[in-house]
Amino acid sequence: MPSVLSASQIREAFLKFFEERGHRRVASSSLVPQNDPTLLFSVAGMVQFKDVFTGREKRDYTRATSSQKCVRAGGKQNDLDNVGFTARHHTFFEMLGNFSFGDYFKSEAIAYAWEFVTKTLGLTKDRLAVTVFNGERGIPWDEEAFELWAKQGVSRDRIYKLGYKDNFWAAGDTGPCGPCSEIHYHQGDDLPCAEVAAGRPCQGVACDCDRWLEIWNLVFMQFERKEADGPLTPLPRPSIDTGAGLERIASVVQGKRSNYDTDLFQSILARVSELVGKPYTQEGGASMRVVADHSRAAAFLIADGVQPSNEGRGYVLRRIMRRAIRHGSLLGLDELFYFKVVDRVLELMGDAYPELRENRTFILEVTKHEEESFRRTLDRGMKLIDESVAKLKQAGETKMSGADVYYLHGTYGFPWDLTEIILRERGIQADIEGFWTEIEKEAQKNKFGGTGDKQVGAVYQKLLEKLGPTEFLGYEGVGHEGEGSVRAIIKDGAEVPQASAGDEVELVMDRTPFYGESGGQQGDTGRVVGHGGKAKAQVQDAQRPVSGLIVHQVKVTEGTFKVGDMVQASVDGERRSSIRANHSATHLLHKALKMVLGEHVKQAGSVVAPDYLRFDFSHFSPLTPEQQDQVEDLVNGWVRENTEAQTRVMGLEDAKKSGAVAMFGEKYGETVRVVTVHPQSTELCGGTHVRRSGDIGLFKLVSESGVASGVRRVTAVTGTGALQYVRETERELKKAAELLKTSPKDLVKRVESAQKRIKDLERKVEEVAVKAQAGSSKDLLEQARDINGMKVLATRMDPADPNVFRGLADQLRDRIKSGVIVIGGEKDGKVVLLVAATKDVVARGIHAGNLLKEMAKEVNGRGGGKPDLAQGGGEDPSRIPAAFDKFYELVKGTSLS
The missing domain is CATH 3.30.980.10 (Threonyl-trna Synthetase; Chain A, domain 2)
Incomplete structure (x- = not known):
């Protein structure tokens, strides 16, 4: 082996090592877990094998090895805030893994790990230590693992016992889990340690500092947790799940104290440095590290089909990308740059992960589009934040309200954590709790009866394990008919022995011509007949609640069906x-x-x-x-x-x-x-x-x-x-x-002519309305109040017409000379508001857009605009008087220069 291995060589050495020991090399699964609502992303190598560990899925191998793509940037597994500011936190990383599915267990796993680390990688044994589970929550301490490490030659004083928090592992709230054993590498006591800085001794392998770095985690899969916080159930066969972060191993092997100094990142950082025109330094390069790390996450997430959006996985990706783009702006990158950095990732990692190169055009298009979109709002959003900060400081306040954080989020696409960071830089706190309250309010407004991800019912999993997959007959010939045996009947989520006329149940057969909905194709309908035509049922749908199992949703119309019956199944051929x-x-x-x-x-x-x-x-x-x-x-x-x-x-x-x-x-x-x-x-x-x-x-x-x-x-x-x-x-x-008295051929010309005539008429109506209001504008001005030395007027006009409002506002401003005006009204059940201010009061501190923003909240709406003219609306016309009261209150409270 070369004296200093590259990350690619380490990855290949790992996979080859376990291939030579009977493991199947398995490609990384998608970053989006399949049929697993407990996880936002794949966070470990074992995620694609969860059902194999529990026995729900069978494969033709019992040993596997992989280099799994992982993302931890949302939900409980979230390292986003630390990325760029520590030596080892990342949004995207690669997890090297070796797995045993009821084959070998602790003895072989520990021997393999020690051999690879000390012999293949050649790490010095004197700088290594291991940990075992100390026993907690009714689970005994792992004495077996302790003795097995000692058998490998690890000094007993280098085998540490740690508790549940450090040495018990699970990918989520539910699923397979078990005690674990870790290998740590000593990087040096000269590295900073918060405990030592506080006058306490470093906690060694249990410390949060980087003096001891965990590089390998052996999970002894012995249990399954079927419900969050529920009891642990022993797995049918104890198994092994290894997780070894490639980035950390590369840093140790290459003699680097930061993952960012390895060849996994240096080429990407060099590209950022080239674009910025400044060299990268470990001390001052936090923003460069953010851009480098986030470019990897974006490339892989987009390649796996995730696109930036305002919810779920897409929102996490958007947060990652916009965080990187902002850090690029902090570096002085004012032109589109992010796609160029992402392209370097595609070059660097395309050999190991072909999907990056296969989707290069798509990945770069998505990246470029998102940066263009965000840059259109970034300057405007920053100005709003600056204005808000100035007002808060002027009022002696140190916290931005949750409603304002939400406004930036909903209107300008600012991720809440980005707003929080920007405010922190300016010495202002963000009311994040209040922000989530606003999010919840919005969610309640838009609540609907379904859910995005649904967990597969346990009854179907058990049936698949008991009966095996359903044989689909629909590919053969026309495939509209076939004979099968009723293997199970399900009613209200439970198995029953029979179903009679009037019952709505689910039938599971050993073979069927009915296609169960999947891949976008809807399930078949038709009928099932048994007992020589004495039992009949209409098949209303066919589903696949779990891969391999076809379930028929039926209504029994005649007779009785029992488990074990032979039936004739017929698909609606025309459909x-x-x-x-x-x-x-x-x-x-x-x-x-x-x-x-x-x-x-x-x-x-x-x-x-x-x-x-x-x-x-x-x-x-x-x-x-x-x-x-x-x-x-x-x-x-x-x-x-x-x-x-x-x-x-x-x-x-x-x-x-x-x-x-x-x-x-x-x-x-x-x-x-x-x-x-x-x-x-x-x-x-x-x-x-x-x-x-x-x-x-x-x-x-x-x-x-x-x-x-x-x-x-x-x-x-x-x-x-x-x-x-x-x-x-x-x-x-x-x-x-016919309605327009023309032919289909000349219809477009006739419609265009009619539209022009309608627009002319509408314009004349508006002119008449404005003139009519102008005649009464003198009367309206008599209603104006005198506040802080200026004329202030709020008036209502129904039905509301924005064009008429603007014309009237111009006339009122001309007559009022100095002041601010609000015109409000209702149109089609909606509120229309317009605020206009004369130039002299704008110069003294009145801002029409800010006034409108606050008034709109009173009518359950939003709006904004320029200092002299702003327009918006809302959902609740009954609150227009309250909005006017708010207007007078705001003007009275405005400090004029």
Whole structure:
């Protein structure tokens, strides 16, 4: 081995070491855990093996090794605040792992770890120490591990006993867990230690300082916690889960005291330094470290399908990216820079993680788009923060209200923690508790009956373990009919022995032609018949609550079904055919979008129903009519070619090598189906498809819209659905032409002419309204109050019209000479408010935008604007008088110069 190993060499040495000892090399899973609502991101190497540890999933190997992508930047596993300011905290990191699923246990795991660390890596034994579980919460201390380490030659005075907090591990509130044993490396007693600075001795391996650095964690998986804070249940087979952070091991092997000084980061930091035009230094480079670290997290999260948004995983990514962009601004980077740093990450890590290079265009587009978006609001938001800080300091206050923090968050996209940091730099606190109160209020307003992630019911997991997977018959031939045995009946979440007429239950059969909803394709409907036609049930839906198990939601209409009955199952063939056509069309649509818009297009979700298809994809601007035509022409051209569709079953890696497109969000097994609807389109897919591309019939786009930042949505119809859509559109077109007394051909000209006439009439109505109000403006001014030496007026006008308000406000300002005016009113159940101030009172401290912002809160709304003119609105017209009272109160309390 070379004297100093690179991080890539360490990664490969680790994986090869365990491969040579019978472990299967397994690729890193996605950063987005599949079917696991307990975790925001993959936080450890064992996450993809959770169901294997618990026995719910079986694989054809009992030993595995991997280098797992991990992110800790949200929820309980959150290191974001420390990133850039310590030597070892990161949002993204790689976890080297070796795993045993009921194969070897403590003895071999400890021997492997010690051999790799001391022999393969060549770390000095004198600088190593280990820890074992001391026993706590009714769990005995790990004497076995203690003796096994001693057997490896570790001095007993270098084996430390630590408690539950340090030496008991779990990935989340629930799941497999167990006592652990760690290897620590001594970096030196010259490193700073808070305990020593306080006059107390360093706590050694238990201390939070960096004198002793944990580099290896062996988890002895012995238990499962099925409920948060619930009891521990022994696992069916004790297993091993190792976690060894590549960044930390690289720093030790390369003789560095900071992870940022290793080759994992130096190239990225060099790129930041080049852009900034200043050298990187450990002492003064916190902002550079933030940018470097966050560029890695962004690259990998986007590659795994996460996009910046205002909720969930997307919000965590947005926080990471915007934190990096702001630190770039602190470094003087005022032009777009972040995508250039991210591109260096793609170059550096693309060999180890091919998905980075495969999605390079998409990753850079998302990064560039987010920076452009944030920079548009950053300057404005900073000005607002500065104004707020000035007012707070002028009033002698030291805390910004939670409502104001929320306003910055909701209106300008400022993550709350970024606002908190900026305020802290200016000596002001942020009321974060109040901010979360505002978030909760907003959540209650928008509350709905569903949830984003749902945990799979235990009954289905148990059935899968007991019965095994359901055999799907729908791929063979037409696949509309088949015979199967009823293996289980579920009612109200529990197994029952039978179901009779009138019962609504779930049937599980050993084999079925019904497709269970997955991959966006809706489940089949149809019927089940038993006992020679004496028992009948309507199948209303088919679902896959857990991978491999198809559950039929049925209503029994005649007779009785019992567990063990043989039944005939029949799918609604016409409905299935329509679904197949729409599903195959989504594949062709995906390819057409890539060809027309670019390779950055990635599927972001889909719905395949019998009457339509919906396809979400990554793109940053609306499709032009010309682009929509191009997409339609490509798909319909492939349909007319009527090529035979092909389906192949092969290994996952072979499928990817063949060029088959894998969909984000899908969990694939070792063996996959590869569907080629047309030579232009080959994708991994478990759904049902047409036999020939011509079976799709006509393809017609129905709508195109945006659903999130960087995500577009199209809906389309095929076959008879497309024909029906065209006919309905023609009928509506003819009806509209008849109403306007013209032909469909001349309809657009007639509509344009009518619109022009309407606008002219509206303008004349506005002019009349303004003149009418102008005539009474003298009377209105008589209602003005004298406050602080200026005229102040609040008046109501219904129905509200912003254009009329502005015209009247200009006339009132001209007549009032010196003062501030509010005009409010109701239109269609909404509040319209306008504040106007003369130039002289603005110079004395009146700010129309600030006045409106506070008034809008009274009517459950928001608004803002310039110092002399501002407009906004709200939801509660009954509160308009309260808003006027607030206006007078604010003006009276304003300190004028």
